[in-house]
Amino acid sequence: GENVEQHPSTLSVQEGDSAVIKCTYSDSASNYFPWYKQELGKGPQLIIDIRSNVGEKKDQRIAVTLNKTAKHFSLHITETQPEDSAVYFCAASGPQAGTALIFGKGTTLSVSS
């Protein structure tokens, strides 16, 4: 089955710096790669996703890149702000309609002002 590895497990940056979180997946058939943000005391919430027919997607300060050959995808946050501090999860799922998401173990991002 699918296995998703996520690095780093913790990341500390200064406000205004960029942050990058990387994930690798094992199943070459996976074709959907979402990123979730979990704030303290809340459930995870989707912030951006990418499908395997796209190499890069951007939404304001966040972007995701996908390298299908290497089977890895990354989350990029630019101009970080204290409110970006949270736990971020990557995930992957396969092409079949009945495939569930497999999550990475999460990255705790701390943005200090």
Next chain:
Amino acid sequence: DADVTQTPRNRITKTGKRIMLECSQTKGHDRMYWYRQDPGLGLRLIYYSFDVKDINKGEISDGYSVSRQAQAKFSLSLESAIPNQTALYFCATSDALAGGYNEQFFGPGTRLTVL
């Protein structure tokens, strides 16, 4: 997300007790999921259901059972709770009409402590 509610939000119980966690959604989604979250281990899938008559085991189903009472309700049971089931439990839903790209919407979580 207020569209996905979980009850109770916190529960403390003793080893050997039967516990039921409930999830309700008003999003009209066909698919529902139960995850547990442990520090450093991320979100692990326990069970999932793609419609009322469909139940599937996830990666860590041992010690758990589920019931899909209706499209909007999906409950998780611990038949005989043990301390290593102490965790944060999340329910999630997704829309089958989205095809394979199943954005999931999570509830606020239930913090379960087994003494």
